[in-house]
Amino acid sequence: MNGACAALHRIARRGTVHSCPFDAGALPVNGIYVLFEMGEQSHGGDRIVRVGTHTGVGQLRSRLQQHFVKENKDRSIFRKNIGRCLLNRESDPFLPEWEMDFTTRRAREKAGAAVNTERRRAVEADVTGYMRGAFRFVAFSVDDPAERLRLESRMISTVSACDECSPSSGWLGRHSPKVKIRDSGLWLVNELFKEPLTDVDLQLLAAAVV
Numbered sequence: 001m002n003g004a005c006a007a008l009h010r011i012a013r014r015g016t017v018h019s020c021p022f023d024a025g026a027l028p029v030n031g032i033y034v035l036f037e038m039g040e041q042s043h044g045g046d047r048i049v050r051v052g053t054h055t056g057v058g059q060l061r062s063r064l065q066q067h068f069v070k071e072n073k074d075r076s077i078f079r080k081n082i083g084r085c086l087l088n089r090e091s092d093p094f095l096p097e098w099e100m101d102f103t104t105r106r107a108r109e110k111a112g113a114a115v116n117t118e119r120r121r122a123v124e125a126d127v128t129g130y131m132r133g134a135f136r137f138v139a140f141s142v143d144d145p146a147e148r149l150r151l152e153s154r155m156i157s158t159v160s161a162c163d164e165c166s167p168s169s170g171w172l173g174r175h176s177p178k179v180k181i182r183d184s185g186l187w188l189v190n191e192l193f194k195e196p197l198t199d200v201d202l203q204l205l206a207a208a209v210v
Contacts, residue, residue, distance in 0.1 A: 004197045005162035008155060009043040011202065015138035015209040020068050020131070024061040028141035028210055031060045032152050035187070038134045042165045046136070049173075050078065050187040051155045053148045060139065068131055071124035074103045081176060081187055083127045089175040094119055130172070140208040154201055156191040160184045 012034050018027070032053045036046035054063040066076045073080040080098070087095040097116060102108050108115075142148045159165050167173060167185035176182050180189040197205075 002162050002164055004202065005158050005165060006043045007202050008158055008197060008205065009045065009048060011206050011209055012048060012138045013045055014206075015140070017136050017138055019136050022064070022068070024065065027061050027064070027139050029058040029060060030054075030141065030143045030145075030148070031208070031210075032140045032142055032148055032155070033060070033064060033137045034140075034155070036136045036138075037171075039168055039170060041168070042162070047165055047185075048155075048159050049135075049167075049185070051152055051159070052078070053142075053152045055145065055149075057145075064137070068128070068135075071121070071128055073098070073124065073127065074101050078187055079124075079127050079131070081178065081181065082130055082172070083123050084177055085172045085175040086126055086130065087123065088177055089172070094123065095177075098123060134172075139210055140205055141210050142208055151197075151201060151205065153191040154195055154197045155205075156186070156188055157194040158196040160186055160188075160192040161196060 016026070017036070032051065034048045035050040035052075037049040040047040040049055052063070054060050066072070067078050070076075071079075073083055083098050084095065086092075087098055094116070097120070100107070100115075102115070140151075142151060165185060171185065173181050173185065173187060178189055180192060181187060184192050186192070
C-alpha cells in the first residue's frame with residue numbers, strides 16, 4: 001500500500017500546482033483534484049490531504065470555486081469541516097450554529113432571528129483565509145463520470161491506508177469533531193480504507209495529471 005501511495009504522490013507532484021487565486025481556465029472541465037496542505041509532509045514532499053471530484057458535467061472548476069471562492073459552507077463540506085476545526089480549536093460556542101444547514105428555505109425560516117448572520121460571515125472569511133493560505137492543488141483530467149468516482153475512491157483508500165501518511169502534530173484536522181478525519185489524517189470521511197489503486201490505475205493517473 002505504501003508503494004502505491006508513494007507512486008501517487010510522485011505522479012501528483014509532476015502536475016501543475018495551483019494556489020489561490022487560481023486561473024479556472026487553466027483547469028480541465030472534468031476531473032479529480034488532490035490537495036496539499038502547508039506543513040504536511042510524506043514520501044519526501046507535500047502530503048495529499050484531500051482527494052475530490054464532481055458529479056455534474058463540466059463542474060470541476062465550479063467545484064473548486066465552491067471550496068476556495070464562494071463563502072458558503074452549506075455548498076462545500078470541505079469548508080464546513082475547516083470551520084468546525086477552527087471553532088473547536090478555540091472552544092468557540094458558535095460551533096453548534098455553524099453545524100446548521102441553511103440550504104433550504106424551510107431551514108432558514110425555521111432558524112429565523114436566532115441566526116447570527118454577521119458571525120457566520122466572519123467565520124466564513126476565516127475559513128477562506130485559512131484555505132487560501134494553507135492549500136495547493138493539482139488536477140487530473142478525467143471525463144468519464146464513473147471513472148472519476150472509481151479513481152477518486154481508490155486514491156482516497158490508498159492514502160488513508162498508508163503508514164507513511166500520518167498528520168503532523170500541528171495539523172488543523174486534529175481538532176475535528178469527526179473521528180474519521182482525525183484518524184485518517186485526511187479532510188474526508190467517505191471512501192476511506194476501501195479498494196486501493198492498482199498499477200493500471202496509476203498508469204491512468206500518470207497520463208491524466210495536468
